[in-house]
Amino acid sequence: MNALAQQFQNLERLAFKLSPAPQIVTSDRVILDCNDAFLKLFGYTRQALVNQLTLLIYPSQADYHAIGKRSHDWLLDSDNGFYSDERFMQHHNGEVFWAKSHGYTLTPNDPFKLMIWHFERLDRMHQGTGDLTPREREIAMHIVNGFKSKEIALRLAISHRTVEVHRARLMKKLQAKTVVELVSKIIMVA
Template sequence: MTVFAQQLQDIECLAFKVSPAPQLITSHRVMLDCNEAFLQLFGYQRDELLNQLTLLIYPSQADYKSIGKRSLDWLHDSPSDSYSDERFMQHKNGEVFWAKSHGYTLTPDDPFKLMVWHFERLNRTHHATGDLTPREREIAMLIVNGLKSKEIAKQLEISHRTVEVHRARLMKKMQAKNIVELVSKIIFVS
């Protein structure tokens, strides 16, 4: 390898490492490498993630399986080598958050063999999934993280009654009988 080629390779490695975009490289959903922004987004140290299944950053095994199937089906059936969605992810501290993800396969014949992923935390969802409004999505995210109606009202600077109305609509739309079922359906539907 020439000196120039080595310098170029070093620059590319540095660019990946310090990129402000949280990036992850996977092989068959096992984490091979990630950058500093990814570590910051999920709260882990590098050695806690490398060679681990991406299941570690999902809120549930069911979510991990359903999103994996959906993305693999898309990559097999689409002429595109990329996949994007919005989903719940989980921080090391247990906090569940809404994220936009973009994946690009480097091996189209076997899409999960080698992929590069980018994640973006969404504090306020701009695009409602299904028939949920942006405010309902925002409240759903806070419910998933265990906040009570009064805590949600305080955080969003709205009335407790308004939160209760949104919660009731969420229960109806998600056909949930109780809060545990609602949380489960919010995570698994997303």
């Protein structure tokens, strides 16, 4: 390789590493590489992620499988090789957050063989969470992160009773009988 080609390759590598957009490169949903912004967004070290399934950044195995199937099917039927959605993701510290993801396959006939993904953390929940009100979506995000009603009330500067009313409405709307079931349904509805 000549010096100019080597310099260009080094520049490409540096651009990926330092890009402000959190990105990963995957093969069959195994992380091949990630940039510094991705490490910051998810709170991992590069060594903890490289050669690991992307399952590490999902809040549950059910979510990992459901989103995987949905994106794979979309990519197979797509002419442009691009997939985008909004979903829950999980930080290394266990915090669940709402993110927009964009994926592009480099192998259209076998979409997951080689992909590039970009993630953006969102401060709001997706409007696709059924017929939930903005306050219910806000409370749902706190429930997913394991906060109790009193903690949610303090964070949102509302009464504990108001949180309980919203929690009861969430349970009814999502037909959940337990908090564990509610969390699962919130994640899957999103």
